[in-house]
Amino acid sequence: MGYKVVVAGATGNVGREMLNILAERQFPVDEIAVLASRRSLGTEVSFGERTLKVKDIDSFDFTGWDMALFAIGSEATKQYAPIAAKAGCVVIDNSSLYRYDPDVPLIVPEVNADAIAGYAKRNIIANPNCSTAQMVVALKPLHDRARVKRVVVSTYQSVSGAGKDGMDELWEQTKAVYNPTSEVPPRKFPKQIAFNVIPQIDVFLEGGDTKEEWKMSAETKKIMGSEIKVTATCVRVPVFVGHSEAVNVEFEDFLDEDEARDILREAPGILVIDKREPGGYTTPVECVGDYATFVSRIRQDATVENGLNLWVVSDNLRKGAALNAVQIAELLGSKMLKKG
Template structure:
C-alpha cells in the first residue's frame, strides 16, 4: 500500500525534478497527480517510465490525497496550500511563504527530522531556501560536536536558482558575446550574468543585506539553533546548476580539522572530497544530478581561536529543492503516516 501524491507545478524545473526523484528513490506511490496552471494544462511530463498529462490546479480536489509537493511560488501557494491542507492533504511547500511561520516546521531531514511531527499545526511543512539547505547539512554534525557560535558564508549561486528564465538568460547572453550583431540585455538579473558575477540575489533590505542573505540567517537559526550568528553574502554566478559556498565557522570548543573531516564523512547526506592536490575538491559541474552535499577544502582557520573553513557544493535543484521535499515525504512516511 502506497501514498496518493500530488505534484503542483509539475512543468517547472523543480516540479520535474520532484517527479524524477520520486521515481529514482522508488517512493511508494499508489497514485499520482501532476498539476499546473491553465496555460500549461495538458503538458506532458515524465514519471519513471510513464508519461503524465498535467491537470488544472485551480479545479483540483485534494480530498483523499495524502501528500502534495508544491513548487509553484509564494503567490499561488498562498491560494492553494490552505485548500489542500484543509482537505486533509499534507503540503510540503518549496516556496518561502511558510518558512518563517512559527507554527510551520522548516525541515531538512538530515538535520531536524523530528520536526515533521509539527505538521499537525497547519498540515503544512516548509522546505528551506536552496542555499540554506546544503549549508545546514554541513553545519549540523559539527555543531553537535563543538557548538557553533558564528558562521560567515559567501555563496556562489547558479542561475537555475532563478528558474528557467535565469538559465535561458545566461545561455542567450553567452551566445551574444560571440555574436556582435546580437544583444541580450539583462531581464531576469540586475546586470549581465554571462562572464560576470552579481552580488545581489533578491531585493535589498534596509540594513543593506539582501533578502536571500536574510533567509540564510533566519532559516539556519530556525533549523539548527537560534543562538548561531550568521553573516551571509550571496552572489549569482554564471553556472547553470549547482550552488557553491565558502563557509567560515567559529566554534565554542576547539575542533581539529582531521576530526571534522571524520565527522563529516560519517554524517548523513554528505560526501567528503578533500585531497590537498590540484583538483582534489568538488565543483558545481561535478555535483549535478547527485543527491549528496559535497564538502572539500576543510582546514583550520588560524585567525580565530576555534575556527574552520570549508567548501560546500550541491545540486540546488536536488538537495536545495526537489530532493529535500521528497526526503521530507519519506520522513513523514517513516515517522508519521506509515502506510507503505
C-alpha cells in the same frame, strides 16, 4: 500500501525534478497527480517510465490525497496550500511563504527530522532555501560535536536558482558575447550574468542585506538554533546548476580539521572530497545530478580561536529543492502517515 501523491508545479524545473527523484528513490506511490496552471493543461511530463498529463490546479480536488509537493511560488502557494491542507492533504512547500511561520516546521531531514511532528498544526511543512539547505547539512554534524557559534558564508549561486528564465538568460547572453551583432540585455538579473558575477540575489532590505542573505540567517536559526549567528554575502554566478559556498565557522569548542573531516565522512547526505592537490575538491559541474552535499577544502582558521573553513557544493535543484522535499515526504510517510 503506498500514498496518493500530488506534485504541483510539475512543468517547472523543480517540479520535474521532484517527479524524477520520486521515481528514482522508488517512493511508494499508489496514485499520482501532476498539477500546474490552466495554461499548462494537458502538457505531458515524465514519471519514471510513465507519461502523465498535467491537470489544472484551480479545479483539482485535494480530498483523499495524502501529500502534495508544491513548487509553484509563494503567490500561488498562498492561494492553494490552505485549500489542500484543509482537505487533509499535507503540503510540502518549496516556496518561502511558510518558512518563517512559527506553526510550520522548516525541515532538512538530516538535520532536524524530529521537528516534523509540528506539521499537524497547519498540515503544512516548509522546505528551506537552497543555499541554506546544503549549508546546514554540512554544519549539523560539526555542531553536534563542538557547537557552532558564528558562521560567515559567501555563496556562489547558479542561475537555475532563478528558474528557467535565469538559465535562458545566461545561455542567450553567452551566445551573444561571441556574436557582435547580437545583444541580450538583462531581464531576469539586474546586470549581465554571462562572464560576470552579481552580488545581489533577491531585493535589498533596509539594513543593506539582500533578502537571500537574510533568509540564510533566519532559516539557519530556525533549523539549528536561534543562538547561532550567521552573516552571508550571496552572489549569482554564470553557472547553470549547482550552488557553491565558502563557509567560515567559529565553534564554542576547539575542533581539529582532521576530526572534522572524519565526522563529515560519517555524516548522512555528505561526501567529503578533500585532497590538497590541484583538482582535489568538488565543483558545481561535478555535483549536478547527485544527491549528496559535497564538502572540500576543510582546514583550520588560525585567525579565530576555534575556527574552520569549508567549501560546500550541491545540486541546488536536488538537495536545495526537489530532493529535500522528497526526503521530507519519505520522513512524513515513515513517521507520521504510516500505512499498511
